[in-house]
Amino acid sequence: MRDIAALDITAKIRDMCIDANQKLPDDIGSRIRACAGSEPWPQARDALGKLVENMDIARNEKMPVCQDTGLTCVFLELGQEIHITGGDLNEAVHEGVRRGYADGFLRKSVVADPLRRKNTGDNTPAVITVDIVPGDKLTITVAPKGFGSENMSRLIMLPPAAGEKGVKEFVIETVRLAGPNPCPPIVIGVGIGGTFDRVALLAKKALMRPIDRPNPDKYYAGMEAELLEKVNELGIGPQGFGGHTTALGLNIETHPTHIAGLPVAVNINCHVTRHVKVTL
Amino acid sequence: MSAREITTPITKDVARSLRSGDDVLFNGILYTARDAAHARLVELLDKGEALPIDIKDAVIYYVGPTPAKPGQVIGSAGPTTSYRMDAYAPRLIELGLSGMIGKGKRSQDVIDSMKKHGAVYFGAIGGAAALIAKTIIACEIVCYEDLGSEAIRKLTVKDFPATVIIDSLGGNLYETGVKEYQKSVA
Structure with missing residues (x-):
């Protein structure tokens, strides 16, 4: 002991x-900076520039x-x-x-x-x-x-026949319905499998994984990349003003489930996706 | 695009001249109120009592700031999601409220009321709370101190940045911005 x-x-x-609360994780910070550089839509680029400025002020002046x-x-x-x-x-x-x-x-x-x-x-x-x-x-x-984004999260108990297509449609529909409300660019945590309660926890835990670290299972890593691309084709953009950068990252976590079920949960986070990890 | 400087309170003529997509810089007074404060304001109206702020031509900022550190005017102060105030906003717009600052979608009831009375909905950058705090140069609590972060505050702002999301004609940047972007990549 x-x-x-x-x-x-x-x-x-x-x-x-x-x-x-004062420092965004490196993976989130560097992705926002990268998107501010590559975003094609002027108003979106401007909004991302303000987010970069904001995270620098927060870090330097120890403000939330x-x-x-x-x-x-x-x-x-x-x-x-x-x-x-x-x-x-x-x-x-x-x-x-x-x-x-x-x-x-x-x-x-x-x-x-x-x-x-x-x-x-x-x-x-x-x-x-x-x-x-x-x-x-x-x-x-x-x-x-934060709850502006938490409020835009959704859960569904799909029939197994809905399959991969049903899961993808639910994820994209959730982001589309959220629109400008959760302070895009967002980070998307997707849980698939388990039970009604477990799938929500999976989605939350998906938000804890750095967005530059894909799912170790190639099948799900591929789905993460594909869904992120599809979400960014929605054109919602930073703050909902239009643009490519609707989401910074999308992570999927899974768990075995029942023969009769296909639970799916989508936990939305804003660009202020905060997590600090320490081992004692 | 250069931003238009707006001094509050906003007359209805100025409000009606703004168009969705316009960038603005606010100078003057903004009142803060979010869920709990709105509930109390509407409760006062239901009882036929006077409001604690002069609502005519006023601008309300939907925000619950973090506490100020010693030496700070205010803590971080970005916008909260506006739809939660939709149930209350038309009552205040009817009484002369000219502007609301927040982020996210509004209900059709709110938009109809804005068109009827000449009010404007502005978006501040959600999450840019430390940046926005720099434009707030004075802050005092007007009422509802027991609500903590949700108390009604009177903010004096200098060059507070915002964008017109929905104008008094119903023009909506959330719809046009996405469509125009889609067209640009089609």
Whole structure:
């Protein structure tokens, strides 16, 4: 067994919340810069230029890239040989979020109840997903999720006969319906398979994978490339003003599923696709 | 294309002269309001009470900024998605609201009300929140401080950049921009 103190997890998560909100991941930043250079449509090029300027200001002046500093999604890959000491793991995560959002001057965007809607005032609770894995390491991913894009996400339980064609149509239709709302250029996380609940998690996890790293399965890597191209043929463009750069990247994650089912989930993220990963 | 400088409040003559696709730079006062503040404003109207801001010719910016760090006027302050205010916006447009700044689509009800009363819908660059914050030179809370980020604030802005998305004739950049781009690559 290896001991990890709950306090150390709290301190780490505090820092990660601040970092994630001020600095876009390298894969996202460099793709926005590349698109600003290659975008053929003038108004789109102009919008992308402003996004580049914005991410540079945020990084240099330690400001949040976006005012929607998100609902904090925290993924824990917990080695089964780890023993958490000095406190409750979930509470250690929430406390880290609490401190990060206070100390980092981040927006508190969480309401305690979905219908009665009183703000909790400290951006907790986080949405925590724990996977137990072999070994004695704890890998933490902090991903603050903005809701302008979250609101444009969709899920469908397709019949198996819908096949690859049905999946592709659903993904493209989701992006088309979202139009200018999720702050394009977007990043698209697609989950295929599993159950009703698992497929949504797959789509969320697809957003955690760098957009310059294709699915290791060549079949799905090909589908990622094809769908990204099709989405960019929609012409929505940055901010919806028209243009080629509707999406920066598209990742697919899959899971075995039932003989009767073909669940598909599309989780939309804006160009502020934030995630920081640390291993303790 | 050079941007047109607009000083707020915006008279209806100025509002009606703007066309979708025009780039503008705002100077003057913008009021902030998003979901919770809109709900309260409309609740006041339902009760027949006065609004806490002078709505005639005013411009509302749909934003919930991050808290200001010491020495800052305001934190990051980009636009939020506008359709969530669609249920409330026509009530304010009827009372003289001239402009709304946000991002994303609007409902047909809002567009009809804009055409009838001469209001304009502007888009700010979604996500460019640190960049936009630089154009806000003063910020004070007007009311609803208990709503935190969603309180109504009075912003003084200098060269705040935006684009006319939907004009008072119903012209819509989200439709024409995509079509024109498609034509250019066909």
